[in-house]
Amino acid sequence: MTPLFDTNGKNPMAPVFEALQGPVRMAVLKAAVEMGMADILARVSTPEDIAAALPGETDLANLTHFLDSMAGIGLAVKHEGSYLNSPFAETSLRTERPVYLGDMVLNLSRMQHRNIHKIEALVQGGPPPVKKEDRLADESKWQASVKHLAPYQRAGIAALAADTIDALPECKSASKIMDIGCGPGLMCMEVLKRHPAMEGVLFDLPAIIGLAEKEVEKEGMASRVSYIKGDYNTTEFGDGYDIIWASHNLYYVKEAPAFFSRLHTALNDDGVFVSLHEGTTGEGTAPEHVVLSRLSLALEGQNYVFKKGEIAEHLRSAGFESVETSPLTLPVGEVELTIARKQRG
Ligand SMILES: C[S@@+](CC[C@H](N)C(=O)[O-])C[C@H]1O[C@@H](n2cnc3c(N)ncnc32)[C@H](O)[C@@H]1O
Incomplete structure (x- = not known):
């Protein structure tokens, strides 16, 4: 043998x-x-x-x-x-x-591991009822989670987001950026720190904006940041943006064509939309970090995930003239960066 x-x-x-x-x-x-x-x-x-x-x-x-x-x-x-x-x-x-990650570890563990000892039962019986505070589309779930996100963003993701934005040629002349589904808002603030003439708009659900406001005060950036509080499916985006950033939050978009077309309208003619989300391949079997970290949620009917190229496809349909994707490595593993320009550069 x-x-x-x-x-x-x-x-x-x-x-x-x-x-x-x-x-x-x-x-x-x-x-x-x-x-x-x-x-x-x-x-x-x-x-x-x-x-x-x-x-x-x-x-x-x-x-x-x-x-x-x-x-x-x-x-x-x-x-x-x-x-x-x-x-x-x-x-x-x-x-x-300031970058204490212990609470984030416990919070993510509660989310990612809560069904791993019930796989067989859930395979047989299908998704169980999900408590309100565990529903991903629920504001109270985000209120509990987002406070743990601030140290995570501070630990390096905010700098990585700002590096990504810095690398855009449009960044030099940009004067207004919106971070949609911003969580605690440190990504946008890191961009503003590097670009003193830029103003930022933080968009998230009302309770989460309450947390972002505290972070903005702590950083002494209140004079350069304004807020839009609401569900991005129904709340106006405003307009005149040079850059719109969205990372790990577009899962709750209800009508993709309308949503991405509203993003297109909100940008200036030479504006850029940047998305950072996972992109699954292999018919939903890769990357491993995405499949495993989302198993518990998927088993309870909360399978929020983007396929590789899916966001790019929506953006092309919404009228963006140039859409590029590339892989980017985050602490959690590889994700897909999508850069969409309203007009071809
Ligand atoms: C996983 S966090 C990502 C936060 C941040 N963008 C990041 O990458 O660290 C998802 C964010 O999306 C926000 N969100 C979820 N549904 C939303 C909706 N319908 N409208 C606006 N924001 C929403 C949540 O409140 C939360 O702040």
Whole structure:
């Protein structure tokens, strides 16, 4: 019999073992966040002192097993029996940091993992009833999630969005940008910081704009930002935009032809629309990060996802003269960047 594994590095069994370790990784990360381990390791480093910093009883041997696994997945560093935060944990898992990601991890875990232990039942019975606060099209769901998005945007996505906009030749002369479905609004603010003559418009559901306003105040940018509060299916976009940006939020568009045609009208003649959304391939089987992160939602009937080229197709139909797509790598994996120009440049 031909062995499945050989020493030339071929290892068809790798997916099995990676899959077995996946839930353990997640459990270690989740426990580390819930126990506030990065805050503790910032103060003390021996297992005895760490045990003393934890509430209640602590079993020293099990604490060491857990700390070793934190170090094993890059959340801590062990040296001569003592533990320190890894650079990632130091910047992103200490609660006082501006890019603290712990709450985002717990929030995404609740969303992405809530049905993974019920796959067989949901395959048999179909989608279960979904609580109002778990419905993706519901404002209260976004109100709960969006506050965790601010550190994520601050941790690098805002800069990446601004780099993408900077690379547009139109950016030099642009004076008005709208971020539609902006969440906390840091992407647009990063663009404004780099372009002092530009003004920004943040568009999102009313409760989310309340959160964005706080972020704008914190950044001292209130004089350069205005707001549109409402459902983008029914609320006017305004006009005179040089750039409109939309990332990871167009899933709730109800009538695509009307929506994309309204975007076209809202832009100046030499305006550009930029979209950042996933683009699935392989008949909905790739990229893996999209398929896996959305499985729980899909099983409950919330399969909001764009196919590769789907947004580009809508934009062409809406009258954009030039539409280009390219892949872009985000921390979560590869997504599709779509750049649509109202007039051919
Ligand atoms: C996943 S977040 C993306 C936020 C931000 N664009 C980003 O990429 O980080 C989705 C955003 O879309 C907004 N949204 C959802 N449905 C909307 C609607 N009907 N009208 C306006 N905004 C909506 C949500 O409130 C939320 O802020």
